[in-house]
Amino acid sequence: MLTTSLDLDKDGVQKGYIDVPVSLDLSAWSNQRVPIYSFKNAQGPSLLLLGGAHGDEFEAPVVLSNLANGGIDAANIHGQVIIVPALNLPAVMNGSRLSPLDGGNMNRAFPGNPRGSATERIADFVSRELISRADVVLDLHSGGRSLRFLPSTIVPMQTTETATGEIRALAAAFDAPLTVILREPQVETMIDTEVELQGKRILATELGGSGTLSQETLLVTRKGIDGVMRHMGLVAGPDNCDTTQCSKTVLVDGFHHYVYADDAGIFEPLAGLGDRVREGDAVGRLHLVDRAETAPVAVKARTTGFLFCTAGQGLVRRGDCISVIGHPVD
Ligand SMILES: [Zn+2]
Incomplete structure (x- = not known):
């Protein structure tokens, strides 16, 4: 079972590591040390900020690194903020x-396994030591190399409407350009399920993608975290937005929202992020550049709504997700 040098029950500012012993070809008794920060002052709500679950999503590690290194005034915190900027550190590095x-996907490794691979043991530590202390988990993702998103908050649909409503209120406080209410297609091993099982609330994000980052997405991320901290009462001040009506909201609740590549080729987008598309519209064309006899193939939307996610890189392979379309929600 993994341990940390921090005493997470102690008031004040602490900086340290989650120690992850691993035995490698080139390093028999290695210790992969995952940075962790705690800011605690008096009794109050508790927020867990996670970045770097996937190693090619860069907004969260940067913004959380800034927050942890001078971006939080511990004296003005009422409660606790725990920050892990690069959760799957080997992937991030x-x-x-x-x-x-270990080929581990951090967000398919929950609730984790204390006797498992490095990724599974980190997930186990998060489940056991961090989610258990948190009222709210903010799991900050971006599109990574293969996807690109309109900067969005993701509200995972919960088993009760009350819980989903509380997470929608967190999304409103984050106030990203888009809120996506999502019924995940592969939820059993995701952190979302573990947080819900422990009776806590989780808001996720998809902040950009294509394996890069921008000033715009960094600003959305920082402003969003600040809004959530005010909404929770961790720091004083109003929400960015105090109703769920502020940013555009869409619903994704089945496979018909997703468009997949049927072949390997270069994807030519014909619709942009935020565009309204209709079922049957071509969202792009797939160029099978290895076949002289095959013309470019139209890739069609399977539902009507807003395109908020598209291929993050030019070359796609059969089975890749290349578009996601959400239904507008009032
Ligand atoms: Zn991710």
């Missing part, structure tokens, strides 16, 4: 979605 140590 490799610039890859999955861990190079």
